[in-house]
Amino acid sequence: MQITVNINGASETRDVEPRRLLVDFIRSDAGLTGTHIGCDTSSCGACTVLLDGRPVKSCTVLAVQADGSEVKTVEGLAEGGELHPVQAAFKEHHGLQCGFCTPGMMLVGSALLEENPDPSEEEVRWAISGNICRCTGYMNIVTAIQAAGGEGS
Amino acid sequence: MTTVHEPRTSPEVGGIGHSVRRKEDDRFIRGAGNYLDDLNLPGMLHMAILRSPVAHARINSIDSSAAMEIEGVLAVVTGEALAAHGLAWMPTLSGDTQAVLATDKVRFQGQEVAAVIATHPYIAHDALSHIDVDYEELEAITSPQQSLATGTLIRDEKEGQTDNVAYTWEAGDQDSTDAAFAAAARVVSLDTHYPRSHPAPLETCGVVADVNSITGQATIYMTSQAPHAIRTVFALVAGLPEEKIRIVTQDIGGGFGNKVPVYPGYVVATAASLLIGKPVKWIESRTENLISTGFARDFHMHAELALDGNNRITAMRADILSDQGAFFSDAQPTQFRAGLFHICTGSYDFPSAHVTAKGAYTNKAPGGVAYRCSFRVTEASYLIERLVDNAAHEVGMDAADFRALNFIREDQFPYLSPTGFVYDSGNYHGAMDKAKEMIGYDAWRARQTEQNSDPDATKLIGIGVASFTEVVGAGPSRQYDILGLKMFDSAELRIHPTGKAILKLGVQTQGQGHETTFAQIVAEELGIPYSDIKVMYGDTDNTPYGLGTYASRSTPVGGAATAVVSRKIRAKAQKLAAHLLEAAEEDLDWEPGKFTVKGTDQSVTIQDVAFAAYTNHPVGMEAGLEGVTYYDPPNMTYPFGTYIVVVEVDTGDGTWKVLEMVAVDDCGVRINPMIVDGQIAGGLTEGFAKANMQWITFDDDGNCIGSNFMDYLVPTAWETPRYQLGETVTPSPHHPIGAKGVGESATVGSPAAFTNAVIDALWSRGVSNIDMPVLPHRVWGALNNVEVSP
Numbered sequence: 001m002q003i004t005v006n007i008n009g010a011s012e013t014r015d016v017e018p019r020r021l022l023v024d025f026i027r028s029d030a031g032l033t034g035t036h037i038g039c040d041t042s043s044c045g046a047c048t049v050l051l052d053g054r055p056v057k058s059c060t061v062l063a064v065q066a067d068g069s070e071v072k073t074v075e076g077l078a079e080g081g082e083l084h085p086v087q088a089a090f091k092e093h094h095g096l097q098c099g100f101c102t103p104g105m106m107l108v109g110s111a112l113l114e115e116n117p118d119p120s121e122e123e124v125r126w127a128i129s130g131n132i133c134r135c136t137g138y139m140n141i142v143t144a145i146q147a148a149g150g151e152g153s
Numbered sequence: 154m155t156t157v158h159e160p161r162t163s164p165e166v167g168g169i170g171h172s173v174r175r176k177e178d179d180r181f182i183r184g185a186g187n188y189l190d191d192l193n194l195p196g197m198l199h200m201a202i203l204r205s206p207v208a209h210a211r212i213n214s215i216d217s218s219a220a221m222e223i224e225g226v227l228a229v230v231t232g233e234a235l236a237a238h239g240l241a242w243m244p245t246l247s248g249d250t251q252a253v254l255a256t257d258k259v260r261f262q263g264q265e266v267a268a269v270i271a272t273h274p275y276i277a278h279d280a281l282s283h284i285d286v287d288y289e290e291l292e293a294i295t296s297p298q299q300s301l302a303t304g305t306l307i308r309d310e311k312e313g314q315t316d317n318v319a320y321t322w323e324a325g326d327q328d329s330t331d332a333a334f335a336a337a338a339r340v341v342s343l344d345t346h347y348p349r350s351h352p353a354p355l356e357t358c359g360v361v362a363d364v365n366s367i368t369g370q371a372t373i374y375m376t377s378q379a380p381h382a383i384r385t386v387f388a389l390v391a392g393l394p395e396e397k398i399r400i401v402t403q404d405i406g407g408g409f410g411n412k413v414p415v416y417p418g419y420v421v422a423t424a425a426s427l428l429i430g431k432p433v434k435w436i437e438s439r440t441e442n443l444i445s446t447g448f449a450r451d452f453h454m455h456a457e458l459a460l461d462g463n464n465r466i467t468a469m470r471a472d473i474l475s476d477q478g479a480f481f482s483d484a485q486p487t488q489f490r491a492g493l494f495h496i497c498t499g500s501y502d503f504p505s506a507h508v509t510a511k512g513a514y515t516n517k518a519p520g521g522v523a524y525r526c527s528f529r530v531t532e533a534s535y536l537i538e539r540l541v542d543n544a545a546h547e548v549g550m551d552a553a554d555f556r557a558l559n560f561i562r563e564d565q566f567p568y569l570s571p572t573g574f575v576y577d578s579g580n581y582h583g584a585m586d587k588a589k590e591m592i593g594y595d596a597w598r599a600r601q602t603e604q605n606s607d608p609d610a611t612k613l614i615g616i617g618v619a620s621f622t623e624v625v626g627a628g629p630s631r632q633y634d635i636l637g638l639k640m641f642d643s644a645e646l647r648i649h650p651t652g653k654a655i656l657k658l659g660v661q662t663q664g665q666g667h668e669t670t671f672a673q674i675v676a677e678e679l680g681i682p683y684s685d686i687k688v689m690y691g692d693t694d695n696t697p698y699g700l701g702t703y704a705s706r707s708t709p710v711g712g713a714a715t716a717v718v719s720r721k722i723r724a725k726a727q728k729l730a731a732h733l734l735e736a737a738e739e740d741l742d743w744e745p746g747k748f749t750v751k752g753t754d755q756s757v758t759i760q761d762v763a764f765a766a767y768t769n770h771p772v773g774m775e776a777g778l779e780g781v782t783y784y785d786p787p788n789m790t791y792p793f794g795t796y797i798v799v800v801e802v803d804t805g806d807g808t809w810k811v812l813e814m815v816a817v818d819d820c821g822v823r824i825n826p827m828i829v830d831g832q833i834a835g836g837l838t839e840g841f842a843k844a845n846m847q848w849i850t851f852d853d854d855g856n857c858i859g860s861n862f863m864d865y866l867v868p869t870a871w872e873t874p875r876y877q878l879g880e881t882v883t884p885s886p887h888h889p890i891g892a893k894g895v896g897e898s899a900t901v902g903s904p905a906a907f908t909n910a911v912i913d914a915l916w917s918r919g920v921s922n923i924d925m926p927v928l929p930h931r932v933w934g935a936l937n938n939v940e941v942s943p
Contacts, residue, residue, distance in 0.1 A: 017275070033191035034184015036406070038355045039439040043862030046355055074184030087182040091174055094831050098664025099181030100188065100355040100406030129871040132862065134355050134407050135664050136831060137838035138870040 003067035007032065008076030016063045022056075023047045025063035026073060034074040034103050038132070045131030048104035049073050055108045057130070074103030077110065085148040086110045095144035097135035104131050109145035117149050161677065162745045167684070168677030169890060172827035175669045176684070177662075187403040189359045189376050190436050197361070198227060200422050200435040201277035203267040203284050204445065205259035208295070208516040208855020209307075210288035212255055215267060220283040225276040227429060229284060230268040230421055232256035240424055243390050245482035246414055246635055247490075249319070250311065251519060252480075253417040257310055259288070260479035261518050262855055263444035265417040270425050270433060293855035297453060297476045297513035307479060307514040319481040319512035322490035325572045330507035333468030337459035341544040346924045347532045348848040349451040349476065349517075351859070352524040353867060354663070356406020357437035358416060358446055362423040366430040369394070373423060374401045377691075378412045378661050379701025382638055384693045386415055391423065402691035408663035409839075410522040411447045413484045413703050443865055444857045447484075448517075448849060449524030451476040452532045456497070456540055464548050466559050468505040469571075471497055471536060475512040475521075483521030484703065485528045486633045486640065492529030493624050495572035499537035500581050500622045500793060502561040506571040516855045525839055525900040527625045527704035538619040538905035539912075539922070546916050551598070552618045552909070553589060553797075557582060560620070567886075574624060576791045577893075580883045581620060584817045588795040591879050592815040597799050605917060611805055613918075614812075617798040617910025621902030625894040626709025626790040635700065639785070642706065643697035644714035646675065646722055647779040650767040652760030654681055658690040659699015660711035665896060666828045667707065671715050673824050674890065678719030679726075680746020680759050697781055705792075705894035708824065709885075714784035716889035721780045726762045729778075732771040733757050790885045790893035794818040796837075796906040802914040807933030809911050811841070811874035816903070819881045821893035829895050830878050836899025837876050842868050844907035848926050850943060 004013040005025070012030050026035050026049065035058060038046030042060040049058045050072040058071075077084040086109045089095065096102040105128060112119055112127040119127070124142045133141060162168030180186055217229035232254035235241040242250045255266050267284055271277035294300045294307055300317040308314045334340060361374040371393055377383050380400040388395035405412060418435045426433040437446070456471040473491060477483070485492040491510035498506050523529070545555035560581040561568050568576040589595075594616075601614040630639035643659035656675055658667065672686035690696055699711065723743070730748035731738040734755055741748045749756040766778035796816045802809040816837055823829045846866040849859035859865035884891025904925060911927050912920060920935045934941030 019275070027190075028193075032184070033188075034186070036188065036356070037190065038357075038406075039862045041439065041861050041863055044355060044439075074182075078183065083182070090182050091178040094175070094827050096178060096181055097666070097831060097835065098355070098405060098407040099177070099186050100664075102181050103184050106182065125870040129869040132355060132867055132869060134353065134409070134839075134867065135835045137834035137836075137876070138873050139834050139875065140831060142870060 001064060003064055005066045006070045008072060018062065018064055020063045021059055022061040022063045022066050023058035026058060026071065032073050032075050036100050036103065038100065045104045046101055048107050048131060050107055050111055053111065055111050074106060077106060084110060086113065086145060089144040089148035093140050093144040093147055095136065095141045101131060101133045105133065105141055109148065112145065113149045119146065119149055121146065162680065166676050166680055166682050166745060167673055168745060169673060169822060169824050171673065172825055173669060173673065173683055175666050176672065177666065177668045188356055188406055189361065189374060189403065192361050192374055194361065194363055194432040197432040197434055198270050198272060198429065199274040199277045200425060200433050201269050201274065201281055202265050202418055202441065203281045204441065205255065205262055205264040205266055207259065207288055207290055208262045208293040209291040210259050211291060212258060213287040213289055216285040217267060220269060220280040223276065223280050223283060225272040226269060226280050228270040228425060230254065230270065230425055235424060238424065240391065240420060243415065243420055245480055246484045247481045248636070249481035251482055253420045260307060261516050262857055263518055268421045268425065270429065293516045295515060295517065295851050295853060295855050297474045297515060300513040300515050307516065317514045319477040319514050320490040322510045323508060324495035325507040326505060327507045329505040330468045330470055333505045334459045334470065337467060338462040339460045339548065340457050341460065341540065341547050342457040343540045343543055343922060344455050345539060345922060347450045347452045347454065347535055348925055349850065350449050350524060350843055350847060351443050351849055351865065352409035352411035352447060352449060352522065353443065353865065354407030354409055354411055357439060357442040358412060359436040360419045360422045361432055361434045362426040363432040364423065364426040370397050371423065372399045372401060375419060376405055376412045377402045378408045378663060378703050380661060380691055380693050381659060381698045382635065382700055383415060385638060386636065400693045402661060405663040410449060410484065410524045410526065410703055412663065413522055414447055414482060416446055439862060440860045443849070444860045445518050446520065447522035448478065448520035449522050449526065450532060454532065454536050456536050458540055458544050460544065460548065464550060464555065464558060466501055466503040468503060469498055471508045473510040475510065476515050476517065477512040477521060478515055478517040478519040480519035481512060482519040484523055486627060486635060488632060489528065493527060494529040494533045496530050496574055496624045497533035497537050498570050498572060499534060500561060500620045501541065501559045502565065504571055508572060517851060523704055525836060525897045527623060527897060530624055531901045534621045534901045535905045538621065539908060542618065542909040542912065543921055553585060553594065556618065556620050557585060575788055576622065577788055577885050577887055578883045579622065579791060579793050580819065580881060581793060583881045584793060584795040584819055585620060587879050587881055588797045588815050588817040591817065591877060592797045592813055594797065611803065613802045613804060613914040615800045615802060615910040615914025617800065617906045617908065617913055618795065619902050619906035619909060620795045621793060623792045623898050623901050624789045625705035625792060625897065626786055627704050627706055628789055629787060630785045638700060640700045641783050641785040642699040642710035642714055643781065643783045644711060644718045645697045645781040646718045648722060648763045650764050652681060652685065652763040654686045656686055656688045656715060657696040658688065658711050659697050660702045660707040661691050663702065665707065665832065666825070670824045670828060671712065674712055674715045675719050677745065678716055679723060705896045708892045709790045709888060709894045710784055710786055712892055713786060713889050714782045717784055718780045718782035721782065722778055725778060726759060728774065729762045729765050729770060730757050733761065733765055787887050790821065790888060792818070792820040792893040792895060792898045794898060794902055796903050798906045798910040800910040800914060802911055802932060804936055807929035807936065809932065814874055815877045815879060816899060817879040817881060818895065818898055819883050820895035820898060821883060821885045821888065822891035824892060832895050833878055833899045834876055836897060837903050838868060838873050839900045840903025841874060841907060844904045844925050844927055846926050
């Protein structure tokens with residue numbers, strides 16, 4: 001069936017199988033490979049994108065469910081060449097190592113800061129608890145998200 | 154000597170000691186990394202693998218005709234088809250053989266049985282359910298004890314194999330050890346199982362094989378921690394000419410040892426591409442990753458310490474039974490059948506030790522990879538640190554004091570251990586003192602005494618100590634090789650006319666930050682800003698040969714090669730500088746980035762010299778400014794540290810939480826302190842994971858429990874404790890920049906600290922051991938003296 005999804009401000013219209021996963025639509029049809037696949041069971045959050053502003057695990061959303069919606073991926077975080085504060089903070093505070101979980105973590109972090117610009121450490125840990133990182137031990141991710149919030153407020 | 158390294162270079166140059174921000178991050182934070190699954194080639198096909206649903210069975214027949222009728226399916230590959238090309242079996246990294254696709258039998262749940270090649274990944278996966286395999290089930294052997302007792306032969310296809318023993322091995326000296334035990338005032342013993350675990354990097358394994366049927370060129374993109382070694386293995390296994398094999402590894406989403414071996418999927422995809430003439434992509438699912446690739450640990454350990462009347466350790470015995478799964482495929486040096494487990498005498502000074510080890514085949518996935526570990530040092534460190542802690546309890550001494558009494562002293566280095574290692578340098582008392590001070594050890598002990606002495610207390614404080622010694626940086630080539638390939642490593646450095654540089658490495662980053670830290674080594678040695686140095690790796694056509702990154706060997710071996718090649722280039726630069734300054738070479742002083750004529754202000758920069766190397770080199774000198782070094786380390790390096798954890802155990806439900814943790818690491822000179830701390834925080838979390846929740850087990854039929862992230866628990870930010878990190882700096886005396894490697898220290902050292910903390914809380918209640926993961930029901934069972942399920 002034909003669907004239209006606005007990804008990072010650009011409209012993508014495609015014929016897709018009803019069973020096609022949103023993550024495959026984003027990666028293979030729209031060619032945006034910054035969204036990663038880590039587990040297939042919506043446990044790890046590597047595939048997190050913002051669907052109409054809310055974080056979702058795009059391996060557990062069908063592409064047809066996103067018809068008519070707006071999707072933001074990591075490629076859409078920077079605006080006008082300017083890094084989002086969360087992106088800058090991840091680099092500054094060493095919030096990433098292999099980089100595989102990073103897009104999902106940054107998107108969850110950016111959504112949290114939209115709702116709560118000055119989250120506590122505990123609030124950040126809870127917000128990112130659906131996203132797994134195997135490299136950092138999370139400390140620097142938490143610091144980065146809090147620092148990005150501090151910058152925005 | 155313990156010193157903290159002060160940077161010699163400016164922050165702009167960014168040499169050793171500067172926490173410069175990582176160069177690789179710019180692409181990762183924009184979603185512009187190049188991971189394997191991001192690669193799509195024109196005409197590329199997709200592969201899916203059919204795996205055995207049972208642990209042990211004879212295959213009577215495979216019928217793939219229905220699958221072949223599905224539109225978009227090009228081929229179904231079976232073991233029989235591979236056997237026709239001599240590819241049904243392949244060698245493992247331990248010199249055993251492993252089935253690529255099963256022919257006679259399946260020997261573990263998840264074993265590769267057939268592969269579908271199709272135009273779309275969904276079609277390939279659809280087709281798997283249309284392949285009909287007739288399995289005749291056999292007894293599943295699910296423990297090494299059962300394996301050694303049963304009459305069922307797991308490897309009946311293997312010539313000369315008459316039992317289920319994969320290997321036997323020993324180290325140390327039995328006679329002197331027996332004598333010491335005979336004379337001991339006290340013997341402390343421990344039986345423990347270091348459970349099976351899986352590295353589970355967030356990116357699974359995969360391959361895109363692109364074999365050109367006209368030219369024979371095979372370009373194989375894969376998630377490999379050791380691309381050069383893989384190229385040679387492919388040449389030897391598949392009989393392909395090595396100059397026509399190019400292994401390309403781009404960004405890797407974590408490795409932790411999982412991405413060292415060659416897996417059957419790589420071989421099948423390459424064979425399929427060769428036969429069909431199109432690129433073939435295979436990406437593991439998470440379940441495939443957890444049930445079939447590279448497990449780690451699974452050591453059943455019995456050990457004893459002999460003590461004299463003054464509470465000094467005099468000897469150690471250890472006997473290991475390892476669960477190897479269906480194929481012996483430990484990624485480890487050839488000479489050492491149980492890896493470097495014999496480092497198990499740890500940080501302590503005693504004259505005698507004897508280690509025996511035996512591996513058993515079982516109907517479980519093969520692996521034995523060094524999961525964030527240098528070849529079984531993790532099991533060794535856990536064993537000695539648990540044993541020492543129990544010894545302290547048994548003799549009634551404080552855990553820190555008992556260790557301090559028995560530590561190798563600073564003036565004893567270099568120290569020859571009873572199993573033959575030569576520890577390069579150490580200051581164990583220094584690390585212990587610092588950790589105690591940082592955590593406020595005495596105050597915590599006082600609080601513990603007060604809180605735990607209440608007989609009605611429902612929350613018990615435990616303080617766990619672990620003082621690990623690691624052995625990393627394999628290694629001297631006289632002792633260390635894998636499948637005969639010596640474990641040196643390499644660096645090639647080219648300085649361009651404008652003073653910018655390219656550094657090419659034989660080691661392979663998986664997120665450790667090589668693009669930054671290796672540029673910093675060059676910056677330190679040549680004074681060229683780190684930002685002007687591009688670091689390349691992972692393309693065997695374009696980088697010098699090396700054995701790759703695992704066992705914390707990047708900095709100890711590849712880092713040393715980088716320093717040495719930089720110094721070679723500096724020596725030539727000095728000749729060029731002498732020519733430019735019209736001075737004698739020996740009249741020049743060097744400071745990073747500049748040669749100056751002694752006693753004058755006449756100088757040239759390294760950039761001036763680089764330009765001259767291509768535009769104004771003296772007659773008789775070769776043009777250019779580049780070099781390559783293959784570094785063969787004279788010894789391993791021995792990072793160490795002390796970790797102290799305070800936990801609170803709830804006696805009602807058996808849960809425990811970390812109240813405070815301090816980790817003092819000494820990895821010698823730190824190149825980029827920010828990155829080092831990041832490695833330690835990540836490693837501590839993996840140690841916590843294993844102590845608290847993360848393990849793979851099997852039911853009696855050999856079904857893998859832990860085949861996805863809902864059953865195989867890895868900690869999130871919510872469960873993960875906070876850490877305070879501290880350092881001491883004891884340089885390695887034999888490493889060109891005094892560095893020791895740090896990627897694995899925390900994973901090696903911390904599990905014992907967590908377990909020791911829980912046992913410390915419960916010792917007065919009669920509990921002397923709980924195996925990892927220290928799950929709440931195990932704690933509750935131990936406290937209440939009730940047998941609980943595993």
